[in-house]
Amino acid sequence: MHPIHLDKIHVPQGPNLWLLSRAAVVIFLVSLALFVIFSLVGAPGFSESMGGTAMLWFLLGGLFVSAVFAFLERNKSGNEF
Numbered sequence: 001m002h003p004i005h006l007d008k009i010h011v012p013q014g015p016n017l018w019l020l021s022r023a024a025v026v027i028f029l030v031s032l033a034l035f036v037i038f039s040l041v042g043a044p045g046f047s048e049s050m051g052g053t054a055m056l057w058f059l060l061g062g063l064f065v066s067a068v069f070a071f072l073e074r075n076k077s078g079n080e081f
Helices: 017-041 052-077
Strands: 004-006 009-011
Touching: 017 052
Parallel strands: none
Antiparallel strands: 004 009
């Protein structure tokens, strides 16, 4: 499959992993912020209904992994954050 060339726009072959990893960072940040806000505002057992500490660790781990992946992809493609 050859790359697609438009007027001054070049779409490379394959997935754009840099953009995908940046989107994952944003999604995990928003999810983590909403989890914390809903846990603080909700009733005492509300955070447990959303998964409790297991969900908190999952969101923190996903944020860390996606941030590392975004950093590695930025270095490969030469893009800025």
